[in-house]
Amino acid sequence: MESNSFTITVSGIDGTKFFNLSFRMIKGIKLLLLLFTLVFCTLIALLSIFVDDASDSKREKKEAVSKAYSLEKQLLRSHEFQSDLENNLSQKQQDIAYISEKLKGIESALDLSNDALDLKQRLNNAGLSVAARHQIMQLIPNGRPVKQGYLSSHYGKRLHPVKKIRAIHHGIDYAVNVGTPIYAPADGVVAVTRKSNKGSGNFLRVSHSFGFSSSYSHLKAFKVSRGDYVKKGDLIGLSGNTGLSTGSHLHYEIRLVGRSLNPLPFVQWEMNNFDSIFESNKDVKWDYLVNKIENQIAIALKLSSPMEPISKENSSLLVTSISMGK
Template sequence: MKNKLIVTLTTVRGSRQYSLGQVARYLVIFFIALSAVSFFISNWLLVKTSDDLADLVEDHEQLNDQYEMMLGTQNLYKNELDQLSVSLSRVASQRDKLKAENIRMGDELYEGNNRIGELSATLGTSLNGLETLLNVEPTGDLSTERLESLTMMANQRLFMLNSIPNGVPIQAIRISDSFGMRMHPTKHKRILHSGIDYKADVGTPVYSTADGVVESAGNQHDGYGKQVVILHDFGFKTTYSHLNDIDVNSGEFIHKGQKIGESGNTGRTTGPHLHYEVRHLYSAINPAPFVAWNIANFDSIFTKVKSVKWASLKNLYPLNQIAQP
């Protein structure tokens, strides 16, 4: 019995014994050990996958926030600012009119002063909200001139945000590759990755990040597959590559947030994604500061992107109405 392994199986019909040789015994021990190792590896992979999934969910939520900023916020800001401008002008006009009137009767004078106080409070709250939206230092100034100045500043910022690329072009799963030097996945050599790669399922809508005109729309022969190139104001250009479908034509005028196609896997890729680039005078720029740019952090772009000569913008109309960076 030295080299034998006795296995006893018990059923409702009784017990039965089986004798296995030494080789079979080693196989059984190996199988048990392998099962134990597989159990621990599976649990480790499960924990790691859960952590990776949590990171992906966080990335997706951040991209959704940026996506909402790009698609909806600018229009929302514009509508709110238009309504606010009308409302503030009306309140300021009523207040100034009441101040100008010569109310001499006691009760009427008391009521008129109360009404002036109410209108001033409303105007102050609204102006403070506008200052907060624009992220400018509150002054406490409730004059019509301050209202006009803030309204002009808001409109100028919206003009810039519609003219220069900002926000994300797609509601993606995550960013799979950023701007910078990298080992190319198909060319197998270290070269500049001149944009941001957004991992997305085939057929995910792609949107223009600023107003402009389509320079080209079609299949490229340099590995980018189906691609749309849009020219914007002030020398900027954006490209959208590896598309599955294109919805615009060359020469067509495009507005910010307009759908221009759908993401895909065309050209030289290792998986479905959108390759997005921002260029200025043919030079590739890191899109990240433009993706994060919005009306509240408006001044950030002028310090983060140093390759553009922003200072000369202040000489352009209508930007020269209020000094720009």
């Protein structure tokens, strides 16, 4: 008969002890050992997973901290960039305000209207008007032809100093010393250089733009020849006492297509009193002349494309001439 248990004998100094274990108990112990082993292995696996997760979390945390630091630096740079933009914008706004304020002064001096125009259009108009004025002052006689001397005879009817009869004096006279330099009052081309001991004496005429001409009588010498191009301020001759003359002087005339004009307003004409010429010489069609020059400059500078002809109502240069009441 088979036994359902076995005996374990343990001997020692205290004697011998006997333990009886049944096969059922042994199976239970084996199951407990197996269960313990499974639990232990499971715990080891879970611990390994936890350690891996902790390592991943640490790495992710490190990466997150690095990204946060990088984002913080980018944010700081963005704030600095925004601050620079705001400073630049503030400076630009100050510059625009300064330019606008200065432009108001220019517009006031040029008598320009700035209604319903943006800053760019206002700058274009002001630039066009200034350029047109400078061009006009370069092309049409203005200023004194001599730097020395004084005005000794005016334009108009007078008693001729030699003939002793009343007649129209078509120019003005400057009392100057012989050899006084004479300068071109505008750009032009020398049309006449005529030597003579009669009448106007040594005579010089310069043709300017738009039908204007200037002439110089009783000269001592010419510094230019017929056909020479001259610019405003060029030396063209020396004053003298040739021809029908009672003393050393310069007889100076300005004509428009052959008709004499009073030279004095042209002599007194400067940039700071630009509009004065429109009142003093009403026979000249200043409106057409100024519009022509403005349009030519606008086309050259490409300020507008295409550009409508400037009307009397909006031309800054014609405010006075428009009010002449033709």
